[in-house]
Amino acid sequence: MASIDLDKVLDKAWADKGLTEILAAPVSALKGVSDRDGELLKEAFGITTVAELAELKYVRWAQALAALETAR
Template sequence: MAIDLDKVLDKAWADKPLSDVLAAPVAALKGVTEKDGELLREAFGVKTVADFGQLKYVRWAQALVALHHTVKV
């Protein structure tokens, strides 16, 4: 899967190694503010991009979207 890192990461993170990006605060994602990151930490314990990607609620929502695209409801 190809992904344009310039579209999903803040400029400061677009040229960093993937391991650094995954360990970065969620505010490294384009459109996510530091305040958003604080709220995610308070609500779900999310501290890093990796934590956010592994959050069970995110995975559940992605599965529901995928199911919607494969099954006519």
């Protein structure tokens, strides 16, 4: 299983939280995602949490395309 440095991907306020809490957190818990970015994601896709962003079909499609390119 891959590990991730939470300090590198989460806003400081969320770095010490548990995974369940992080997944339920607003997308602004991710480092570099502002409250305004979160509002725009909600307006465009109905996304309000980190978990919902991870499940967004467009994110999954982009990841699949990138994986295909890497496998070439």
